[in-house]
Amino acid sequence: MRITLFITCYNDTLFPETGKAVVRLLERLGHSVDFPLQQTCCGQMHYNTGYQQEALPLLRHFVEVFRDAEVICAPSSSCVAMMRDHYLKMAEASGDKALERDTALLLPRVHELTELLVDRLGLEDVGAYYPHRVTYHASCHSLRSLCLGDKPLRLLRQVRGLELVELSNIDRCCGFGGTFAVKNPDVSAAMLSEKLKDVEDTAAEVCTAVDNSCLMHILGGLHRQRAGVSARHIAEILASTLEEPAL
Secondary structure, three states: OEEEEOOOHHHHHHOHHHHHHHHHHHHHOOOEEEOOOOOOOOOHHHHHOOOHHHHHHHHHHHHHHHOOOOEEEEOOHHHHHHHHHHHHHHHHHHOOHHHHHHHHHHHHHEEEHHHHHHHHOOOOOOOOEOOOEEEEOOOHHHHHHOOOOOHHHHHHHOOEOOEEEOOOOOOOOOOOOOOHHHHOHHHHHHHHHHHHHHHHHOOOOEEEEOOHHHHHHHHHHHHHOOOOOEEEEHHHHHHOOOOOOOO
């Protein structure tokens, strides 16, 4: 299968290892991966902050860049949620019937990484090896918008050497919320402190998630507390093998 990677601007700028891991994983599973260099932002930050007209050109650009893709994979539930929750109504509000049609045709081809693996490719065991004690944080978009359920956990349970430890209050927000953390820093910090306690209570070596935005927020708190816990996107764990272990 030809899979086109939408890396998201967040990962491209701050977490390039996640994109590399997605490519290694998908190619190991026998698929070819395309990476359109023209791709930019999905427009989520603009849209959620009230600049909805400014987000429209980004929707148009996304449709144009990815219109010929067979399958689109994005290692970010928040970006995929932006598309599924808002792209079609944005296109409808624009009054552009061609854009509305093209958006409706494209959206079913967009998948978050773990739902692509489980739902589209029918996989749970991807041949990964990661000998560490790991806990999983379920991001708000993965739970409430994409309804991923236990798909990420099913993948993690099949990773050889990995000890998966349940995170208490897994349905609670970590406090990041994109621009929420900037606009409401005190509330965000209070929410983060509760999440950090739950993570530390697991005695895990690594906290993972399907969104690097949450992991950046959590890792910052863990680092400040010198907790000795690292954070790693699930793609990097699933891409790790005995022959090529994650560093």
